[in-house]
Amino acid sequence: MTGMGTNGAGSGPVSGRGASVTLSNLEKTYDRANAAKAVDGVSLDIRSGEFLTMLGPSGSGKTTTLMMIAGFETPTAGDIAIDGKSVVAMPPYRRNIGMVFQNYALFPHLTVEENVGFPLKQRGVPKAERAKLVAEALELVHLPGYGARYPRQLSGGQQQRVAVARAVVFRPRLLLMDEPLGALDKQLRENLQLEMRRLHADLGITFIYVTHDQEEALTMSDRIAVMNDGKVAQVGSPEDLYDRPDNRFVAGFIGESNFLPAVVRGMEDNIVIAECEGALIRALCPGRPASGEKVTLTTRPERLRFADGVWAGTPPQNRLSVTVTEAVFAGERCRYMLQAGDGTSIVLKEPSSATIRRRAVGERAEIAWSVADTILV
């Protein structure tokens, strides 16, 4: 790979094979008349070699952020540094970043080989070396022997692989992907998710991946930045986001959550005791809410159990009396809609088993769950 990656963002304090990316207070307003910010003060530290996913609903500013990193949009305010060096003033073709577009953006007038060789040609790599690198890249994405075809002669999944090969053939230190699997069917998407992980492990470069599919984000990423309304709602590992959401948006956006209105009654170390529907519920809480404050507790449906069931070890501390309002058998699990006291509805998911008694609608029951699965948001 001699003579490559020396221009653009390749210099500066370099560690490992992947670039580090720092976004500081990044802002973007598209038109001055409508002052709504597409990206509103995003700060993120993306580590060298990390697989970071930006996850968020439509219009939350994911693409805009990615386009600013790639250099296709200019930030209204804030800074982008790659390997510690600001790139805001650098045109895209000097940034040396690999990019996979949602529609793949393969050149229709070029063959697969010419498409993959395109970035090498721009860098003046001699023909013989180009052919070798292209063959390697096509092998990496499991498409050897397709070099002479045109993009329109490939299936969607194959086109996607060509786009990936083209984005990594020049060994960029950073790869950006905007919903690269969005146009594919579920089966193919799951296969390619695994391949992306493998590719990330093989190449060791930094991946910034955009998706609005939370399952995809949870299975693939080292860390996820949840975006909402142009802001980062939370950054963390998939486990962090699922088990310890910082706020109601994250709890509701990633997986399913129950929200219980409660009133703070006291604190024990970093556990808050709150009253909810006449019961005292304990929850993890990083801050120190005042006694009497109205708060919301959150917990996951699959972490709840009926209290009279079979327990391994001591039954958990949090308990609530409920009435079953709906019971749905969904194969691997049963899903119950429950009502606590005067109106709070709660979802409970129980693994289905022939030995577990199914509850009937209208039945009264007590549910139980552990303090560690309860978060104050």
Add this chain to the structure above:
Amino acid sequence: MSEVVQPASLALAVSRPKTSPFDWRRAVPLLLAAPLLIYMLVFYALPVVAMLLRSVNDPTWTLSHYATLLDDVVFQKTFWITINTSVTVTLGCLILGYPVAMGLVRAKSMAPFILVVILLPFWTSVLVRSYAWMVLLGRHGLVNEALLALGMIDRPIRILNTPLATQIAMIHILLPYMILPIANALRQIDPSLIRAASGLGSTPFMTFRQVILPLSMSGVAAGTLLTFVLALGFYITPAMVGGPRDITLSMLIAQQVDQLNWAYAATLSAVLLATALAILAVARKLPGVGNAFRTSMR
């Protein structure tokens, strides 16, 4: 194929009264077009055919009119001038038109304004535009006055009634036929391709060379063909602003008609028509061009 068609034709058969021998619904488009078709047949196709026939049956059935063209010096010089003018004008339109097409496609709020400027010649008669060029290019016209004022020349130069005048005026008149197909092709280029090229390390110039230009070739081919074929038949403009000795094929035809030399005029017309058709036929065979031509004609 037949399996796919079957359900639809079955449905048609069911909804159609079985006794009806004729499907009126299919005849409707033809009936709607009939008045125009008849008009075209009577007032256009028949006269053209009658005219062309004169090249082979005047005074009796013969190919002698064509044979004489082979060593007719006037015809050969005229034919050469016509081709030469058309090539020059087409190249001029391409060089001037391509950047305009790019500007038109890139412009945002300015686009309607640019489009009006491009289409303005369309809305003015060729005669008026040719008169305008006579005024501009004349001995005391705007162009000469400007060059004098700038000190680039000492006395008025002769532009009017030269081949250059013909070329300038024809380029002006034919520019929209070049710009619009190219703009159409440029507009169809997915903007993400240009971003992709840039992201993959291509400077704006390299992106133009390797992505934009090849992907707009269909429009270039269509525009070139259209402009060239139209230029072949130009009459009014070269007659008005061109040189007295630089006679094009259509001028020669008009001259022969004036002299009631019908057979000769018909033969020349047939040659002009055949040239245009031959160019179209060859162009359609070139890979990609036929497709482009059909698209731009849609």
